[in-house]
Structure formats: C-alpha cells, structure tokens
Amino acid sequence: MTDKITGLILAGGQGSRMGHIDKGLQTFRGKPMVEHALERLRTQVDELLINANRNVESYLHYGYRVIADDIAGFAGPLAGLERGLANASYPFVVTVPCDSPFLPLDLVMRLSEGIQSQNADLAVAKTFDQPHPVFCLCKTSLAAHLRAFLSEGGRKIDKWYATLKVVEVNFDDEEAAFSNINTLEELQKFQI
DSSP states (O other), X not given: OOSOEEEEEEEOSOOGGGTSOOGGGSEETTEEHHHHHHHHHHTTOSEEEEEESSOHHHHHXXXXXXXXXXXXXXXXXXXXXXXXXXXXXXXXXXXXXXXXXXXXXXXXXXXXXXHHHTTOSEEXXXXXXXXXXXXXXXXXXXXXXXXXXXXXXXXXXXXXXXTSOEEEEEOGGGGGXXXXXXSHHHHHHHTO
C-alpha cells in the first residue's frame, strides 16, 4: 500500500446526458448516487473531498470538504482532479465519479499496488480493452504539471495521461463495478 491517500468524488459535471441535472444528487436505490460512492470509497482512504460546482450546500451535508473547479464553465474531470491535488492532505489522490454506485471495494488497494509496482505517476483502472480514466490514483506532486496543462487549454484526460508514466490496472473480474449512470434511462434500468 502506498502512503496515505485522499479520496476525491468527482461531482462537478454538468450532467448534460441527464438533462443538465446534478447526477450525484439523483436518487438511486433510496439515496442520492453520491452517497453510494461515498460509502464505498470512505473505508479505502484516509480523507475524503467532494468536487462540486453547484448545489454545494447539499454536498456539504455529508460532512466532507467540498471544492469547486478553479476554471469556469464545467471544464471536465481534469479541472476537478486539479483542485483535488491542490487541496489533498496526503501524497496520493484517488478519484471516482459520483455516478458509479458500484465502484470496487478493493479499488484503492489494487491501484496502489499498480502504481508502486511500476513506479508510475498514475494508475488507472481498466476492464478488458476499456480504460476507466476517472478511476485513477495519482501523486499529488503532479498538481503543477496538471495546472500548466489546463492553463494551456488542455481538457482531454487521455491527452494529459499521455504526458505521464501511467500503469493500467486490470479489473476484468469486476467489470460490472464500473457501470456508471449517465442518463435517466440508465438510472431507471439500474434501480432494480
């Protein structure tokens, strides 16, 4: 296991595929989706932060620090990650999206093993040939590097990853754990 880890729930998106509503606050199996993510991540990390750009009061209700993007206009997950790296108390940050209520309970352990085994900058989850870039563990020392990428107009997560030493960690045995809920139809489908 790596050093202590800060967990970051990414809830700062605009929910465009869900009619521009706040996905993290949508009820799923009796509670907001963000609660599922918090419950599954909290036991794996030493600190939790929530990245949110609206409904901050609702997210503060969970008792964790809520941080907003520095870049206006819903700049994407990298803007949230940058704020997480800048605000983390520990040397590593793990990110998960608020719309993935089934995230693996061994996510942090396996990403930690991956980053250590390859002495990488960042570990990202992968199932079969599908990487899951918003499920990552990275060094907080990358904060200035990411800030520079964003200030130059970079927004694509895979383009930033291409500038780093990245290890992909295989989660083929937990493919369903990475199911995320992007639309109201998916929200209904997974309710069962």
